Amino acid sequence: MRVLAMLDGTLADPEAAHIRVDDLGLLRGDGVFETVLVVDGKPRELGPHLDRLERSARMLELPAPDRAAWEACVQVVLDAWRGPAEMALKLVHTRGPEFGDGTPTGFAIGMPIGEKVLRNRESGVRALTLDRGFDPEIVDRAPWLLLGAKTLSYAVNMAAGRWAEAHDADEVIFMAADGSVLEGPTSNVVIAEGRTLRTTPPSSGILRGTTQGALFRAAEQAGWVTKVEPLTLPELRAADGLFLASSVRKITRVHTLDGEALPDASALHRELNALYESEYA
Amino acid sequence: MRVLAMLDGTLADPEAAHIRVDDLGLLRGDGVFETVLVVDGKPRELGPHLDRLERSARMLELPAPDRAAWEACVQVVLDAWRGPAEMALKLVHTRGPEFGDGTPTGFAIGMPIGEKVLRNRESGVRALTLDRGFDPEIVDRAPWLLLGAKTLSYAVNMAAGRWAEAHDADEVIFMAADGSVLEGPTSNVVIAEGRTLRTTPPSSGILRGTTQGALFRAAEQAGWVTKVEPLTLPELRAADGLFLASSVRKITRVHTLDGEALPDASALHRELNALYESEYA
Structure with missing residues (x-):
């Protein structure tokens, strides 16, 4: 259909x-x-x-x-x-x-x-960090690189996905050359620390997230603190929960990062998902 | 037609x-x-x-x-x-x-x-160096970036061309984050120094050039030395001639780089063009 x-x-x-x-x-x-x-x-x-x-x-x-x-x-x-x-x-x-x-x-x-996306929403995913090759400081001074535009030139995003699948993972999280976290090839990265939600900033050359935006709106309404600021890999590992947000994924939980199991965030996932859905109730 | x-x-x-x-x-x-x-x-x-x-x-x-x-x-x-x-x-x-x-x-x-390409073959072009954002050392360890593949994901190449046209230039030469010369968005960079021709190496994440390859074959036959090795911006400026090679451009001369006139390489251009054409005589 x-x-x-x-x-x-x-x-x-x-x-x-x-x-x-x-x-x-x-x-x-x-x-x-x-x-x-x-x-x-x-x-x-x-x-x-x-x-x-x-x-x-x-x-x-x-x-x-x-x-x-x-x-x-x-x-x-x-x-x-x-x-x-x-x-x-x-x-x-x-x-x-x-x-x-x-x-x-x-x-x-x-x-x-897609079936796989529906399954991953329930079971969570294994994510792999991959180098995206550029330094965020280039974003402002090199507009011809189109960082932050959602273009049809997605061959690299697709190749990264194939790389993940060939290396026992479902999803990719791109890292910048300076070690800061960027985004997924077709999603945004969100972490929870206590009652704070954090995501990476558009100024680092990523797409502003629509689903992440909706989640943050709902979370702010419910008393969470939200922060849009650079994230590092150790912060992803240490967080109470790591999530990928996108229109079709909604808020999908990452349970394994670079082959290592993360703390169980199932309850947190249910809570964030309910917050996100409350925007459309 | x-x-x-x-x-x-x-x-x-x-x-x-x-x-x-x-x-x-x-x-x-x-x-x-x-x-x-x-x-x-x-x-x-x-x-x-x-x-x-x-x-x-x-x-x-x-x-x-x-x-x-x-x-x-x-x-x-x-x-x-x-x-x-x-x-x-x-x-x-x-x-x-x-x-x-x-x-x-x-x-x-x-x-x-295209008319413009034909005109540029005769008159030469003004080129602008633009940062491509990545460091060549990433090429081998990040195959998902598809550096060196000629993909349909050319939005950045097209954006760089528009940037050049908006800044009084006809062509772009991409530079790597480490200051080494890469390639044009749809061409290879060749310089002449005495009886030596030099171009940048595919290991830096650029496309191996077919027209550059034909020129080098002919030049070697005629006694020129050819080198495939990293180039720097000062070397482009100091060369006897700077050229962009591609199928439709053939060997197009760059007469102005980043707004500064380069030494007149018209005679050299005629010589290299004749060498290139000799491959098909």
Whole structure:
């Protein structure tokens, strides 16, 4: 069950061809995307996702996404969905065909959440730290590196995932050259220490997290302290709980880091998950 | 004038849609490519290009490109071409649709060389050095960074080009975090010092150059010394000539580096170009 809508609002067959070979999203990974979680027909954090799509597009100097068109396109997918209660809704915005009229390519595709992601939400995951190769101090002075933009150029993120799977792990946590913690290839890192939640800062060249943002909002409401500041590997190991937050993962618990078991954070996981869900109750 | 052939050897309309929205080449920049120069119906360095396509595919753990099918596909484009004497022939090999049967996507598209590239070949270019953010010592120990693979995840390469154009330059030369010279976003760096040609080593995380390789072969034949070793920015500035080599650029001269005029290397440029062309006489 997949539902595809092009940005003009027309439903289309997801198994048919809709993209030209010279689309710069394909030839150059030159585009941006978002993945939105939809539960019972309601998209979660759609506003922040569209904000981030716009921010990413700006960093790539793409035509600005037409917000009203995107909202309408999302609604077309929601209306046509007959699948499970949860859907992963991907929004893709590319520079369009190289030999075209300059119109960007846009589509939204809804699909079920993968089995593995659902399983990992329950059982937790084994994570591996991998070097991402850059020093956070480069972020501000090298905007051409597009650090912090959610682009279609995800070959490294995919390769890191394959590396993890080949080395007895489910997930990756990227580390910067200075030893600071960055993010997962498609998630944000959150730790709990007592009644404090901490995550790494966007200024280190990572994506601002929408799910992490929702969790922090709920936690602040419930009296937790939240901090957005650099984290180190020893801090991940010593925390009461280590989690990966993303739209489709929600708040997934890491139970093993670089092959070593972490303290049992199952109860904490249930608590944080309830906090996150309370945002949509 | 563009000619498109799918990997099965069928000619196709380059302005029609042939790619599914869930092609991982599009959604994740998860694929590899080559650009081959064709002159008077003859592809240059096709063997080395297909070798590199295979090497890149291996680094991404893609299905191995079917060499015989690629050679046949290239021939289909060559036979159908009715455009100018020179053609840029792009070969694209992706992981295929996410919800497919595992068959990779492959196509070859021939197109005329862009006006700007042709102009730059004659007049030379202004280049800007930009930080690429990583230290070459990471290349061997972080294979998930895919350094040295020619992937479709080229958003940073494109962003660097836009940065150059916005800052009074035509081309970029990437620098490593340790101050060593890397490559252009889609070219290799070559300098001439007396009767010696030097280029930067693939071990620094750059692509092995096919055009640079052809130039070095011809130069060695003509008695030049060639060296593949790390280069520094002062060496680029002090050289008798600084050049960018790529299939479509051939050997393009850099006349201005970071806003400063370099010594006139027009005669040297003519000599190197003649050497390069002698490989195909």
